Amino acid sequence: MYARPPVTGLEVDSETRCRHYHSEIDRIAIRFHCCGEYFPCFECHAAVGCGNASVWPKERFDEKAVLCGACGTELSIREYLDCVSSCPHCAAAFNPGCNLHKHLYFEV
Template identity: 40%
Template structure:
């Protein structure tokens, strides 16, 4: 997972609470990023939003990959149960083709 000052569970310099462990895949480059702000700082292209049916979110704790539907259906990882930050839903339009 790429980003700025990323720890072993995917927290970065922009989002680093206990629950900030979800990485998102950029549709343009196919790379997993800690957040869109990390992508904006390090990549040479805009963040490409992922189609809803593709694996687009990953738990930084256990590596479980999810589609948007799987990720948004639960407040925690379906693989390991680690809680996700509920505030991340405010950024769904940046990562996924939801609109």
Template identity: 50%
Template structure:
């Protein structure tokens, strides 16, 4: 059961777990709050197709911000927590480890 305060997720979301038309695997259950607009989208392609503005990365000194939404339970993680997790710390739902390959779309990874 999700909380009534659960943030909205924009873009072509295909289920209640935040899967989208681009990524629909069983572990594709996170949405990312974009630094540019503060809105959650399932992926960088969803943002690119629907936001109407260019994406901006979270700076390395902002990795303490809550910017990851677990689609399974609605728990929000900081970027640092997400980088260290393979599953949601709240509900233990597994995250797609392959998402690590796309981090540069969302986050600055070096000194910023």
């Protein structure tokens, strides 16, 4: 059986929601380019992460860096950016508002 990667943050639940983002559709975690660790959001990374935030460069968008909190599937950045706010594997809804923060994670 495949083990889900650990997600570090503040008050992280079983679907990767955290203290900062905890609505029903807040269910992704992002593997940060700087440290390779999964966090639910940029605020959790700022609070307990490596302190050296950097964004994923476009030439690495085929790497797995987004975790669906519903099914545990790791998505490539490209899959995530193209998915229209739902997991392409289990169809769980993702928060479309996350698009407002993509510049904090990915080169735009």
